[in-house]
Amino acid sequence: MPRDNQSNRFEGLEAVRIRPLRDEPLALDLVDTVWVDQGALLDQFDDLEGVRAWLGDHGLPGAPGLERVRDRLVLARDALRGLLEGRGHDRLNAVLDEGATRPRFGxxxxxxxxxxxxxxxEAAWTAAAAVVPLLRERPERLRKCANPSCVLWFLDVSKNGSRRWCSMEVCGNRAKAGRFSRRHKSVG
Structure with missing residues (x-):
């Protein structure tokens, strides 16, 4: 995978292809545009192509000045993460103060x-506002991956509410492999 010589970020749309968790509700999908890969923290929005791809995936407008859209998406993402991690709601309220919905007839x-x-x-406000119904309906189902080195969040839609991992293929298998290895080391 091509990497930028200056940092741990992936170039162009490569970041979009490797992002591990992509089908969460809009607010969580925004939070999950930052993830860890091989110990490096990656950000889909480091590159404007990543911003364009994320907006396109969700049918959200880019508005003139994609850099300004990105800056507001990052503010909303950080505010959402802060709320989810229990660091307060003031920053999210500041983002939500930038917009509202109005009923219209067409x-x-x-x-x-x-x-x-x-x-x-518009895109940042829409994503930030999308957390409200999630928190009203089933706040206990919004979860951070149980892998301590993972930064991803998900909505647990399992029948019994027992999902622990962002992805069984990634973090879940790593945990299983670690337990297996520890068991066999203690036996051997």
Whole structure:
């Protein structure tokens, strides 16, 4: 995989291809644009192509000035992570203060329209506001991966609410392999 010579980031759309958890609800998917790979913290938004891809994946507008959109996405992401990690809600409230929904009627009937203080806020505000119904409905199902070195969050939709890992293929298998190795070392 091509890496930038200056840092641990992946170039272009390579970051999008390797991101381990991608089908979470919008707010969590924004939080999960930062992840750990081989001990390095990676950020999909280090590259504007990564921002473009994330916006496209969610059908969100880029607005003129993609750098400004990225800056607001990063603010919203950090505010969401802070809330999820128990560091307070003030930063998230500041992001949410940048917009609102307004009911409107159109030819297709009633709908809610997002109204923001600046078009560069629309995607970030939409993602930040998407955490509200998750926290109202099942806050106990919003979880951080049980792997201490993983930074990913997920919505546990398992029937009995027992999901522990962002991905069984990644963190779950690592934990299983570690337990297996420790068991066999103590036996041998």
């Amino acid at each position: 030819d297709d009937g009633p709908r809610d329209t997002v109204v923001v203080s600046d078009p560069a806020w």
